[in-house]
Amino acid sequence: MTEAFFKTTKEIIDEGYDNLATEFVSNKHLIYSSPATLSFNSPGAKGYGVKRAGLAVPESVMLLVSPSCCGRNTSLFKSSPEYKKRFFFQLLDDTDIVTGRHLMKINDACCEILASLDKRPSAIMICITCVDALLGTDMERICRKVTETHNIPCVACYMYALTREKRLSPMAYVRTSVYSLLEKQKRENRDMNIMGFFSPLNDKSELYTLLKNAGIENIRELARCETFEQYKELSKANFNLVLNPESRHAAQDMQKRLGIPFIEMLRLYQPDKIHNQYKLLADAIGVSFNDSEYLDNTYKKIKEFKERHGSLKFAVGEILNGDAIEIALMLVKEGFKVECVFATIGELNYRFLKTLSELSPDTKVYSNLSPTMLNYKNDDIDCYIGSDCAYYFNDKPGIEWCDDTEPFGYQGVSDLFDALDEVLSK
Amino acid sequence: MKKFLKYMSPFAPDQSGVCGVFYELGGLIIICDAGGCAGNICGFDEPRWFDKKSAVFSAGLRDMDAIMGRDDKLIQKLSLAYEQLGGKFAVIVSTPVPAIIATDLRSLERMGEKKINVPCIAIDSTGTNYYDKGEEKAWFRLFETFAKESFEKKVGKVGIIGATPIETGFKDAGNLKKYLSEKGYDDAVIYSMGTTLEDVTKAGECEKNIVISLAGLKAAEYLKGKFGTPYEIAYPFIPENILAEAHKYSGKNILIIHSQFAANELRNSIGNTANIKCATWFMQDKDFACDGDIALSGEDDLIELLEKENFELIIADEDTLPLIKSTGYKGDFIDYPEFAVSGRLLG
Numbered sequence: 016m017t018e019a020f021f022k023t024t025k026e027i028i029d030e031g032y033d034n035l036a037t038e039f040v041s042n043k044h045l046i047y048s049s050p051a052t053l054s055f056n057s058p059g060a061k062g063y064g065v066k067r068a069g070l071a072v073p074e075s076v077m078l079l080v081s082p083s084c085c086g087r088n089t090s091l092f093k094s095s096p097e098y099k100k101r102f103f104f105q106l107l108d109d110t111d112i113v114t115g116r117h118l119m120k121i122n123d124a125c126c127e128i129l130a131s132l133d134k135r136p137s138a139i140m141i142c143i144t145c146v147d148a149l150l151g152t153d154m155e156r157i158c159r160k161v162t163e164t165h166n167i168p169c170v171a172c173y174m175y176a177l178t179r180e181k182r183l184s185p186m187a188y189v190r191t192s193v194y195s196l197l198e199k200q201k202r203e204n205r206d207m208n209i210m211g212f213f214s215p216l217n218d219k220s221e222l223y224t225l226l227k228n229a230g231i232e233n234i235r236e237l238a239r240c241e242t243f244e245q246y247k248e249l250s251k252a253n254f255n256l257v258l259n260p261e262s263r264h265a266a267q268d269m270q271k272r273l274g275i276p277f278i279e280m281l282r283l284y285q286p287d288k289i290h291n292q293y294k295l296l297a298d299a300i301g302v303s304f305n306d307s308e309y310l311d312n313t314y315k316k317i318k319e320f321k322e323r324h325g326s327l328k329f330a331v332g333e334i335l336n337g338d339a340i341e342i343a344l345m346l347v348k349e350g351f352k353v354e355c356v357f358a359t360i361g362e363l364n365y366r367f368l369k370t371l372s373e374l375s376p377d378t379k380v381y382s383n384l385s386p387t388m389l390n391y392k393n394d395d396i397d398c399y400i401g402s403d404c405a406y407y408f409n410d411k412p413g414i415e416w417c418d419d420t421e422p423f424g425y426q427g428v429s430d431l432f433d434a435l436d437e438v439l440s441k
Numbered sequence: 442m443k444k445f446l447k448y449m450s451p452f453a454p455d456q457s458g459v460c461g462v463f464y465e466l467g468g469l470i471i472i473c474d475a476g477g478c479a480g481n482i483c484g485f486d487e488p489r490w491f492d493k494k495s496a497v498f499s500a501g502l503r504d505m506d507a508i509m510g511r512d513d514k515l516i517q518k519l520s521l522a523y524e525q526l527g528g529k530f531a532v533i534v535s536t537p538v539p540a541i542i543a544t545d546l547r548s549l550e551r552m553g554e555k556k557i558n559v560p561c562i563a564i565d566s567t568g569t570n571y572y573d574k575g576e577e578k579a580w581f582r583l584f585e586t587f588a589k590e591s592f593e594k595k596v597g598k599v600g601i602i603g604a605t606p607i608e609t610g611f612k613d614a615g616n617l618k619k620y621l622s623e624k625g626y627d628d629a630v631i632y633s634m635g636t637t638l639e640d641v642t643k644a645g646e647c648e649k650n651i652v653i654s655l656a657g658l659k660a661a662e663y664l665k666g667k668f669g670t671p672y673e674i675a676y677p678f679i680p681e682n683i684l685a686e687a688h689k690y691s692g693k694n695i696l697i698i699h700s701q702f703a704a705n706e707l708r709n710s711i712g713n714t715a716n717i718k719c720a721t722w723f724m725q726d727k728d729f730a731c732d733g734d735i736a737l738s739g740e741d742d743l744i745e746l747l748e749k750e751n752f753e754l755i756i757a758d759e760d761t762l763p764l765i766k767s768t769g770y771k772g773d774f775i776d777y778p779e780f781a782v783s784g785r786l787l788g
Contacts, residue, residue, distance in 0.1 A: 017525040037521070045471060045498035045518045046479070050491050053484040082537050084454035084478055084568035088485040090760070090784050093450055104446035108569050112541060124445055131447050145475055149507060149541045176475035177504040177538065386498055386522045 019391035025376035032365050038385040039360050045386050051403035052383040063213045068189045069172035070101055071213050074137035074243045078124055080105045081144040103128050125161050137243035138168040148175040168196050183264055190265040197250040199273045205232040208252040211259030214238045214419040220426045221309045229302035258282055284345040284428050286313045309425040317349050320432045324439050328352045332401020335416040340364040347375045355379040355394045357403050412438045443739050448764035453607050453781040455566035455575030457486035459534045461605035462579035466638045468530040469522055470497045478536040485784055488612040496526055507542050516552045523557040529638050530560040537568040560586050572607045572781050573723045576656035584660045588644035600647035601631040603657030609678050610780045610787035620677045651675050655701050655724045676706035683777050687711050690754045698757035699779055701725050744768050758782040
């Protein structure tokens with residue numbers, strides 16, 4: 016029986032991005048949806064899949080039009096207070112699929128939804144799946160009909176797992192969908208939006224302070240909108256700050272429709288790179304940021320942590336708020352050892368991998384998706400970061416680092432080491 | 442409106458049923474999907490996933506695989522996984538995508554067997570049917586493929602057909618064995634739970650089979666024809682606390698909503714059966730139904746039933762309660778978790 020497949024960082028870089036081993040290319044092998052990676056492999060299984068994401072529009076409801084199998088796991092969160100009475104299902108049978116008659120029933124289903132609710136929703140999000148992807152359903156037309164008939168905004172959400180590796184993945188598309196109800200209005204000079212996540216950034220992130228000090232008065236995020244009225248204010252923004260590449264298409268759409276330009280940043284954990292990014296952001300919006308105190312404090316925090324716990328040997332997983340390879344790179348740069356990383360290699364993190372291979376050529380990189388991970392035997396580590404690692408290394412100390420509150424900037428790094436300190440001090 | 446759910450979530454689909462039957466038998470299980478179906482099975486409908494490893498994989502289909510019908514690519518992936526992991530057999534579990542593009546599953550079986558030289562079974566689940574339909578096909582194909590050889594009958598050995606976590610609400614065989622032991626079955630083989638493929642191949646050794654779900658009936662008929670093994674229908678896995686609570690209502694008008702054999706067993710246990718109606722969201726066979734029993738095709742059917750009848754007690758999964766309450770029902774309620782409905786386990 017084959018042992019879990021891995022390559023060292025050096026081996027991967029020596030072979031080159033165009034020659035990645037089969038196990039690192041997901042469409043060349045069967046996919047192992049291990050307990051460690053369920054949320055990653057299945058667009059709707061856990062975390063913010065398309066279904067939950069579509070309901071980011073405040074006070075909206077969702078109609079899932081699909082075979083019963085696609086909505087099965089909705090039980091997991093349907094009963095939680097924020098989703099109560101927000102999910103409805105129109106189940107397809109074989110005849111529906113063959114004849115497409117289910118499309119004629121969507122309007123009636125929406126009528127039943129509206130009749131069943133005490134309060135009129137802000138919008139109906141219609142979620143469709145692989146079935147309609149293959150049928151070539153024009154859901155935009157059906158949504159327009161629902162809007163005309165019931166005088167309510169209606170938006171399509173595409174839970175097309177078949178297109179997960181396309182340029183516009185289902186999660187990128189749904190981000191566009193949830194901002195699509197915004198209408199053009201007068202932009203305010205001192206207003207901006209932060210885009211990228213379905214839950215808010217950590218309140219303590221210095222990003223807010225830096226932006227406020229630079230004169231920004233209203234910083235809005237979709238996840239902080241509790242009402243549809245608050246949601247509508249998102250189109251007042253003078254610019255959008257995109258913190259996750261999956262929101263790029265949504266930002267481009269807002270630029271085109273609403274005239275709101277955008278700036279992109281990445282969520283990074285290397286303090287020097289965070290500093291560089293802030294400098295670039297400040298230049299882009301024509302201000303200056305004084306982040307030296309935050310930078311110094313972050314380095315101080317890391318130094319103190321290292322003095323207290325020594326040069327630990329880490330495992331870093333990919334189910335966390337960040338990029339596994341970038342976090343591994345930060346740890347190595349700060350003097351820690353990274354024994355192994357569980358990651359999906361893409362164009363974006365390949366450049367981090369290059370630097371990591373120079374500093375730590377023997378670090379092993381595993382693909383969580385490889386069937387061989389069924390036989391994974393734990394590496395020798397002191398501590399882990401990532402919810403997938405929590406599954407692999409359940410006898411070791413570590414943190415999952417994938418809370419719904421999103422870490423960002425120096426505060427994110429600081430909180431990461433605080434969380435590690437807490438668990439290692441027990 | 443038929444097939445419209447306002448109060449409940451969709452039930453366990455047929456592909457989950459197929460997976461549940463083969464899960465512990467040492468084969469490669471390939472969910473022929475894009476990722477979402479495998480996620481639903483492993484993350485929700487297969488409670489053993491988190492503590493009992495099994496080689497369940499997604500085919501990782503992409504749009505061009507579906508459009509171009511790249512069956513050869515799937516077989517290549519299967520072959521690679523077999524080289525890496527081995528396996529006693531392979532099962533290809535169909536989902537909505539292959540169903541829509543009319544994948545030739547028989548051909549996949551042949552191609553798979555030729556490539557890896559172990560039995561390859563492809564099951565035509567569609568995702569539009571419920572778990573019991575998938576289980577029915579899986580149970581039949583399992584015994585048809587592996588129970589071919591006759592053995593001398595072993596005195597007292599009993600085969601249990603139909604028990605899966607989805608059907609019983611128990612995720613390991615320990616609890617089920619306890620129930621069986623209480624009924625005097627000490628040498629029982631609970632197929633697919635705590636047993637192996639070898640137990641399936643030796644199915645002919647059993648003196649008798651007990652069929653605990655309608656989904657297992659065709660397989661039991663097959664074994665009767667093949668080895669002359671008689672079978673009986675029973676459902677010995679109803680928790681004591683539910684039985685005790687239900688008995689207090691004997692003589693009253695009662696509605697039981699559960700899979701057919703479990704509901705029938707509960708009805709017989711309560712007694713005064715004339716006042717008790719059984720309903721199910723899943724398969725119902727008229728041969729095992731009493732007058733007034735009903736197969737519910739959706740929420741509307743239950744609403745209609747409750748508007749027509751005056752029940753004093755309803756025994757059903759708690760997830761049904763909001764729907765029941767929406768009809769103005771004022772009677773009593775006993776929660777009998779049904780995994781295929783709510784995903785809640787009994788143990």
